[in-house]
Amino acid sequence: MTINDAQLVAYMRQKIADLAGQPADAIDLTATLEALGVDSADAVILAAEAEDFLGREIDADLFLRCPTIKEALDELTRLTEPPRTKPRADAGSIAGSDQKDAMEK
Amino acid sequence: MLETRPLAPVDVVAMPDGDGLLPAYKRLRAEAPIAWVATSRCWLLTRHRDVMAALRNPDFKPQSIATTWSRFHNRLGIDAADILDFAHHMPFFMDGQRHTDFRRCLAGSLMNAGNQFEQAGRRQVDILLAKARGNGGFDLARDFASSLLFNVIGDVLGFDDQLQAELRDFRNLSWALEWKLSLPERRSAAEKISQMHILLRRFVHEECSRRTNPLLTPLLERMPEQPNHSREDAIARVLAVMLVVGNDPVAGAVTIGVRELLEGESSDIPQAQWAAVSDDVLRFASSVDLISRKLASDLPFDGYQLSAGDKVVLSLLSANHDPEEFGANAHRLDLNGAQMGLAFGSGSHLCIGMKTAKRLVAHALTGLAQLPRLRPSGTAKFGRGRTIRTVSSYPVELI
Numbered sequence: 001m002t003i004n005d006a007q008l009v010a011y012m013r014q015k016i017a018d019l020a021g022q023p024a025d026a027i028d029l030t031a032t033l034e035a036l037g038v039d040s041a042d043a044v045i046l047a048a049e050a051e052d053f054l055g056r057e058i059d060a061d062l063f064l065r066c067p068t069i070k071e072a073l074d075e076l077t078r079l080t081e082p083p084r085t086k087p088r089a090d091a092g093s094i095a096g097s098d099q100k101d102a103m104e105k
Numbered sequence: 106m107l108e109t110r111p112l113a114p115v116d117v118v119a120m121p122d123g124d125g126l127l128p129a130y131k132r133l134r135a136e137a138p139i140a141w142v143a144t145s146r147c148w149l150l151t152r153h154r155d156v157m158a159a160l161r162n163p164d165f166k167p168q169s170i171a172t173t174w175s176r177f178h179n180r181l182g183i184d185a186a187d188i189l190d191f192a193h194h195m196p197f198f199m200d201g202q203r204h205t206d207f208r209r210c211l212a213g214s215l216m217n218a219g220n221q222f223e224q225a226g227r228r229q230v231d232i233l234l235a236k237a238r239g240n241g242g243f244d245l246a247r248d249f250a251s252s253l254l255f256n257v258i259g260d261v262l263g264f265d266d267q268l269q270a271e272l273r274d275f276r277n278l279s280w281a282l283e284w285k286l287s288l289p290e291r292r293s294a295a296e297k298i299s300q301m302h303i304l305l306r307r308f309v310h311e312e313c314s315r316r317t318n319p320l321l322t323p324l325l326e327r328m329p330e331q332p333n334h335s336r337e338d339a340i341a342r343v344l345a346v347m348l349v350v351g352n353d354p355v356a357g358a359v360t361i362g363v364r365e366l367l368e369g370e371s372s373d374i375p376q377a378q379w380a381a382v383s384d385d386v387l388r389f390a391s392s393v394d395l396i397s398r399k400l401a402s403d404l405p406f407d408g409y410q411l412s413a414g415d416k417v418v419l420s421l422l423s424a425n426h427d428p429e430e431f432g433a434n435a436h437r438l439d440l441n442g443a444q445m446g447l448a449f450g451s452g453s454h455l456c457i458g459m460k461t462a463k464r465l466v467a468h469a470l471t472g473l474a475q476l477p478r479l480r481p482s483g484t485a486k487f488g489r490g491r492t493i494r495t496v497s498s499y500p501v502e503l504i
Contacts, residue, residue: 048287
């Protein structure tokens with residue numbers, strides 16, 4: 001199933017509402033999570049819930065980095081944009097890929 | 106009293122481990138030693154005197170990983186029962202009388218087995234380095250440091266070859282304590298802690314019935330009664346804590362320290378004298394770096410008003426490189442400056458395994474010093490941990 005932006009926003013708005021103890025339509029997206037009483041541990045949970053919903057890895061600190069809920073959602077919707085279909089002819093190796101730390105097994 | 110929170114000029118909490126950390130901490134100490142890190146919603150203390158004051162102030166309460174894990178358990182259906190139980194048995198996160206009783210139990214048991222740890226330390230260093238000597242080169246992190254304390258614990262406890270091999274997969278698990286894990290990583294961490302518990306629980310049950318184990322027997326005698334846990338269960342958890350929280354810091358200290366001795370400013374220290382700086386290696390490497398506290402009450406702190414409930418992160422690495430405390434040579438190893446600094450913390454949560462770890466690092470450096478001359482044959486790969494710093498690979502050759 002392809003997830004569109006509206007579905008993603010609706011899903012995350014509900015998750016935020018659950019954490020904040022408010023109805024979903026009362027959530028002001030220009031607010032910060034902090035203003036809604038959502039702490040940093042729950043911000044990590046939100047990122048994980050987004051990850052679960054989207055089926056792709058999301059930075060655990062997404063909702064901490066972005067100043068407002070809207071900015072975090074904008075970043076999430078950018079992640080669901082389809083990739084470019086044609087690679088650039090001058091594309092080199094991805095910077096840092098040979099330095100990416102592997103999780104210890 | 107200043108009203109606004111001073112923002113950290115660099116987000117060192119999000120920064121990966123590596124050579125960029127120390128300059129970042131230097132900048133923080135100079136520009137914002139008590140800083141608000143907006144992306145992590147925490148205060149960050151980087152000066153030695155502030156970190157020491159926080160470690161010794163009971164208002165700065167340890168913050169358990171259980172807080173986040175229980176939410177993952179409840180909201181995302183990750184089976185975190187074992188990891189929550191594991192966290193419950195970490196003296197790191199305990200408070201009050203339970204903390205006192207646990208410390209007494211563990212410290213007494215480790216002291217009881219002190220000679221065994223000492224002998225096992227020497228023995229395991231020799232065994233691990235004999236293999237390295239034979240090959241003309243080895244990976245200092247992977248083939249030596251990352252197995253050190255794990256092998257020593259197995260030696261003292263009497264793990265058979267099969268158990269040793271089965272537990273090997275879990276010897277470098279400190280990344281499971283990090284807060285910045287993806288969902289698959291969280292599931293993997295929870296699963297590995299569960300698997301480890303099954304193996305250790307079985308071992309503890311078999312050994313405790315014999316009552317001859319130099320570490321398990323005193324643990325069994327001293328372990329405080331706990332609701333919902335048998336003593337054997339609690340001991341298995343404690344062994345898991347020792348392996349997960351003990352092995353990687355020792356490994357990180359040895360590898361980061363030797364790297365500095367081979368490549369850094371401290372390369373002017375002859376290999377034959379490495380053992381003389383073993384305590385300073387612990388300070389320099391500070392393989393336990395970022396530790397979290399939560400404020401129990403409003404607190405004026407060095408000109409700033411911290412509020413009850415605020416998260417405060419202390420950098421032991423930065424504190425241990427503070428020239429205000431350690432002088433002009435704080436940034437390097439010093440033959441004349443043998444001290445561990447805050448490598449093992451301070452105050453009521455001072456590391457219980459401090460003596461064991463300190464002696465093992467000394468044995469490791471003694472053994473390495475006796476090898477033919479070492480030089481790096483590759484670059485060090487830092488791990489992802491910022492609570493516990495690790496190096497997953499550091500190839501060296503014998504010349």
